[in-house]
Amino acid sequence: xxxxxxxxxxxxxxxxxxxxxxxxxxxxxxxxxxxxxxxxxxxxxxxxxxxxxxxxxxxxxxxxxxxxxxxxxxxxxxxxxxxxxxxxxxxxxxxxxxxxxxxxxxxxxxxxxxxxxxxxxxxxxxx
Numbered sequence: 001x002x003x004x005x006x007x008x009x010x011x012x013x014x015x016x017x018x019x020x021x022x023x024x025x026x027x028x029x030x031x032x033x034x035x036x037x038x039x040x041x042x043x044x045x046x047x048x049x050x051x052x053x054x055x056x057x058x059x060x061x062x063x064x065x066x067x068x069x070x071x072x073x074x075x076x077x078x079x080x081x082x083x084x085x086x087x088x089x090x091x092x093x094x095x096x097x098x099x100x101x102x103x104x105x106x107x108x109x110x111x112x113x114x115x116x117x118x119x120x121x122x123x124x125x126x127x
Contacts, residue, residue: 033126073086095109107123109121
């Protein structure tokens with residue numbers, strides 16, 4: 001029942017997020033965001049970049065571009081919560097974001113295996 005409700009609500013939420021459900025199995029870019037983030041141990045903005053969400057079936061591919069670095073992860077969107085697993089070099093990481101439904105802004109936290117703290121990030125929708 002919960003999965004059926006999720007599958008009914010997912011298309012409307014994706015459209016509200018700037019994502020469009022795909023009619024085919026092919027992957028397509030659906031949403032882009034400008035990002036600003038803070039590394040663990042600081043409240044100051046440590047980096048800026050972009051992030052792209054691409055729908056692939058029930059999952060999202062998340063690609064961060066920060067300076068010359070690219071990070072790739074796999075995400076699951078559930079209502080206004082996005083959970084992502086990713087690699088930073090050879091270190092696995094996790095991130096959890098919440099979307100403000102009125103602005104489309106995602107705010108979240110991230111951490112890598114073996115890290116010493118939690119970083120923060122904010123995604124601003126790009127037109």
